[in-house]
Amino acid sequence: MISIKINVSKTIIVLLLLVVGLGLLTGVSARYVGDGYSHNVADNYYDSMSAQDILNKYNDTTCHAEETAVCTKVVDGDTIYLSNGDKIRLVGVNTPERGVQGYKASKEFVKKLCLNKQVSVDVDDKKHSDxxxxxxxxxxxxxxxxxxxxxxxGIAEVMYIPPSEFNPYSWQ
Structure with missing residues (x-):
């Protein structure tokens, strides 16, 4: 009876060590703790701007288009669907989720730039999918x-989860 209790205790300890070890190896919890991100940009902030007004503020990218398709749906500020069937998660960024302050402004920004337009994607070569x-x-x-x-x-936060080909800290 005593040896069974000791074996069960040892098994539980070993399992706990494995779970903690796997968490450290993957590094997800250690590298990204963002949860419930929000911002104060007004929901209608981008309403009076055209996509071209926004695009004109920015320099060309050094990223390379690996696939091109029409954006058919904007789920939120960091997820879009393409006409080729791909669901794209914008790597390196996190925007507010539905019901969180800033959700609408982030989503509307991406809709203005992407929805029903041809977009390109530079796929993360180090981690292709989530x-x-x-x-x-x-x-x-x-x-x-x-x-x-x-x-x-200011409508997204950095969400860097290695491995990744991209360093979102260089975009700030």
């Missing part, structure tokens, strides 16, 4: 980096 099967990449419109623009506009 756990939801979305392609990770930089969205490019008129040779401008939309991920970078979200950060510079």
């Amino acid at each position: 756990k939801y099967g979305r392609t990770l990449g930089v969205v490019i419109v008129d040779n401008k980096n939309v991920n970078e623009m979200l950060l510079k506009e």
